[in-house]
Amino acid sequence: MVNKVLFFDDDINWAKTLDGYFKGSKIDFCQVTTIADIRAKITQDSTYDIVIIDISNPKRSILEVIRYIKLNFPSVKMILTVSDIKILNKLGLTGGALLKLGVEDVVVKPYSKEILIKSINGIKQFETWKTLKNVSEEEDDQEETVREPDDYFTGVKLENYVSGSINVFDLYLRTGRNNYIRIFHRGKKFNRLKIEKYQSNEKINYLYFKTADRGTYINFTNKLLEKMVDKDLNVSKKAGLVKEVSEIYIDEIFTKGIDAQIVTEGESVCRNVFNLIQEDEILFELLEGYLNLEKSFRSHLFGTMFFSSVICKNVTWASENTVEKTCLGAMLHDIGILKLPEIFKTLSVKAMTAGQLVQYKNHPAAGVEMLAKFPSISEPVKQIVYQHHEMADGSGFPNGLPGIRIFPLARIVALANCFSNYIVEKKMAPKQAIHEFVMERNTLIKFDQALIKSLIIGFIKKGKA
Numbered sequence: 001m002v003n004k005v006l007f008f009d010d011d012i013n014w015a016k017t018l019d020g021y022f023k024g025s026k027i028d029f030c031q032v033t034t035i036a037d038i039r040a041k042i043t044q045d046s047t048y049d050i051v052i053i054d055i056s057n058p059k060r061s062i063l064e065v066i067r068y069i070k071l072n073f074p075s076v077k078m079i080l081t082v083s084d085i086k087i088l089n090k091l092g093l094t095g096g097a098l099l100k101l102g103v104e105d106v107v108v109k110p111y112s113k114e115i116l117i118k119s120i121n122g123i124k125q126f127e128t129w130k131t132l133k134n135v136s137e138e139e140d141d142q143e144e145t146v147r148e149p150d151d152y153f154t155g156v157k158l159e160n161y162v163s164g165s166i167n168v169f170d171l172y173l174r175t176g177r178n179n180y181i182r183i184f185h186r187g188k189k190f191n192r193l194k195i196e197k198y199q200s201n202e203k204i205n206y207l208y209f210k211t212a213d214r215g216t217y218i219n220f221t222n223k224l225l226e227k228m229v230d231k232d233l234n235v236s237k238k239a240g241l242v243k244e245v246s247e248i249y250i251d252e253i254f255t256k257g258i259d260a261q262i263v264t265e266g267e268s269v270c271r272n273v274f275n276l277i278q279e280d281e282i283l284f285e286l287l288e289g290y291l292n293l294e295k296s297f298r299s300h301l302f303g304t305m306f307f308s309s310v311i312c313k314n315v316t317w318a319s320e321n322t323v324e325k326t327c328l329g330a331m332l333h334d335i336g337i338l339k340l341p342e343i344f345k346t347l348s349v350k351a352m353t354a355g356q357l358v359q360y361k362n363h364p365a366a367g368v369e370m371l372a373k374f375p376s377i378s379e380p381v382k383q384i385v386y387q388h389h390e391m392a393d394g395s396g397f398p399n400g401l402p403g404i405r406i407f408p409l410a411r412i413v414a415l416a417n418c419f420s421n422y423i424v425e426k427k428m429a430p431k432q433a434i435h436e437f438v439m440e441r442n443t444l445i446k447f448d449q450a451l452i453k454s455l456i457i458g459f460i461k462k463g464k465a
Helices: 012-022 035-044 060-072 086-091 096-100 113-123 192-201 211-228 235-256 260-276 280-290 297-313 320-332 335-339 354-360 363-371 379-387 408-426 430-439 441-446 449-457
Strands: 004-008 028-032 050-054 077-082 103-108 144-147 153-157 171-176 179-184 206-210
Touching: 004 035, 012 028, 012 113, 028 035, 035 050, 035 060, 050 060, 060 077, 077 086, 096 103, 103 113, 103 260, 153 171, 153 211, 153 235, 179 192, 206 211, 211 235, 211 260, 235 260, 235 280, 235 297, 235 320, 235 335, 260 297, 260 320, 297 320, 297 408, 297 449, 320 379, 320 408, 335 363, 363 379, 379 408, 408 430, 408 449, 430 441, 430 449, 441 449
Parallel strands: 004 028, 004 050, 050 077, 077 103
Antiparallel strands: 144 179, 153 206, 171 179, 171 206
């Protein structure tokens, strides 16, 4: 939980409203009404967790203060409040620009107490494990039978689970429908021998944690993966962990929705996927044996993100920033399907009725509409979501754009999206499927030839033609 918040708003009426919002709360709240006071306060007292700055009355000095905080107090998180989202555009504060300045969230006036408190708490909600201390040096021997609905739990393949020395959340084994045993407690020592004991007695393939802790798992695993970049860990272990956290991240988005913190975690997931495939040998092994895509909605989204990364790796003009935007767009490309009945998550286009097809073709526009309220999501990501079904020959939707008019990053995701679907439908490994896929007439006429070549290059083992 955040302890100290510094707030700037030069609107006297809002200043009074905020006093009422924070009265009686556990948040240590300090309010200032001049821009100069922001800089003075945080310089005098560097223990603030969050600085909230209102930019409804935009001045150049506000941007200077934001940059000053980012440069001198990088651990301090910033939230902006604004009366009109158009002000952000005038100041050039959209998407990546916000993140580069250390801005974690934007709240539009008028906002309620609940919305502001959620924004403040949400910024650090996934990072509580960082301050976790071992509550006991003793082994975690206490076990407890728990009977709760299966929806309350999220499973992780045991082979993909990585822990520090301390459990960052409670861990469970599933013994039957709606039945679990809590075998590890948050804050206690993690003991792999205990799991091995269970494995020797019965076949245990999954560990479970509460679905409410899904964000914590994503943040914790992302940080572990960042540290593993240069570690000599076997390919299957790295691949399994990256796929697991990516799919759990997708579950979090498609069940709980989007907020500023989950967007930040998504960018970390994208970086970890791209880092994984930087070595040609590792990429070749993944495509040959470790990338198994099931016929599920989340597996399709992961596959689209993964193959978008492969294409980006072999496109000369793709910078690191471009890769992040492309991968995040790939993960969010079907977000508009949330606006459709549940059946559309698993229904193939070929099986749709004429009426269902009309509904389905609205999902790109619905996705952009959903993302419009999140300034931290950049315009390129929104364009990917809107155009990922456009085809080079003009046969796509929603606008039937010809290739030259399709946003370049959307072209990448469109190709990756189609190939991800192809390997699942054909029940083939990626390395087996690529030859047939690129030889099909539809592939050749519907996608950018240079991008098809970039996808193929990913399947060529280093040193071979």
